[in-house]
Amino acid sequence: MERPSEREYEVKADPSLQRELLDLAEVDAELSRVAHRRRNLPELAEIEGIEKTLQDKRDALVTAQTSASDLEREVTRQEREVESVRARADRDRKLMESGSAAAKQLTELEHELETLARRQQVLEDDQLELMERREAADIEVQRAAAEVDKAQQDLEDAVTRRDEVLADLDATQARRDADRAALAPKFPEALLKAYDRVREQRGIGAGLLRSRQCGACKLELDRSQLSEIKNAADDDVITCENCGAILVRTGESGL
Ligand SMILES: [Zn+2]
Known part of the structure; x- marks a missing residue:
């Protein structure tokens, strides 16, 4: 069986830091809700x-x-x-x-x-x-x-x-x-930048990967992306092909 080609990931971060991105995403989601309510x-x-x-x-x-x-x-x-x-x-x-x-x-x-x-x-x-x-x-x-x-x-x-x-x-x-x-100072600059860029463009910067689903856009990842993710190192920062959010892997990810 042929292994998919090794992919180079631009940003790397310790998995525990990646998990903390979910806390940041939760904070940002509430800040977005506040801003939206204020306007409406x-x-x-x-x-x-x-x-x-x-x-x-x-x-x-x-x-x-x-x-x-x-x-x-x-x-x-x-x-x-x-x-x-x-x-x-x-x-x-x-x-x-x-x-x-x-x-x-x-x-x-x-x-x-x-x-x-x-x-x-x-x-x-x-x-x-x-x-x-x-x-x-x-x-x-x-x-x-x-x-x-x-x-x-x-x-x-x-x-x-x-x-x-x-x-x-x-x-x-x-x-x-x-x-x-x-929270923000905990993250390396490159990770925070990548997160903020997606958040500004798409609204959500990071989501939990669970049951093959992106926690940000809720879409199911296709097989080729899932196999790429399985081959990625723990400290590789991977993103959803659909919405661009950083996909955070945990024990719940079901990979
Ligand atoms: Zn997504």
Whole structure:
């Protein structure tokens, strides 16, 4: 039976160090999960949505307040008009009662009082309707203000939740950064470089070879690669042909 040609491996490292690469890979996997979660926090989209709702609610409140204050001005204007009609009628009545008016003027005054009374009736009817509209407008302002408050509260809640999640992520990251800083100096430069290069390109730098399967990409190795691996020395650093990750051999590898 022909032995496959001996292959030269670029990087060599003590098998126990190679096994420790799996610890580093675990640390890096968690750091990647932290970074991924940070970018994809559902709270961020939620906050964006609530901020938009809040803006809409604030706009609606301004609209309601504007129409309420327009009505308020209208009420004041009409009260002044009612007042001036009343003052005019009072003046006419006093003039009539004073006895100083001539007969012709009295007829004119009587006529004017009738006109003023009709005008006052119309104005008072309008005023009633206006009051109702103003009341409805005030209710609308209160409703709109309550919605602004609610959106503001929702925003505060979402920001609090986001900050809690971020604080958790920060804590995990700080712990894992420290783990990495403690682990990394153990490895020879060439091994760490090879590991980091694959990790940066493919996401996972090393995986356990178990039951002929690469622990990084989960694919089963083909026969020719397995026989190459069987022929490799213990300190040869071998990589997965599929994903490029360093394949760490242990007693579990089943070679
Ligand atoms: Zn692989």
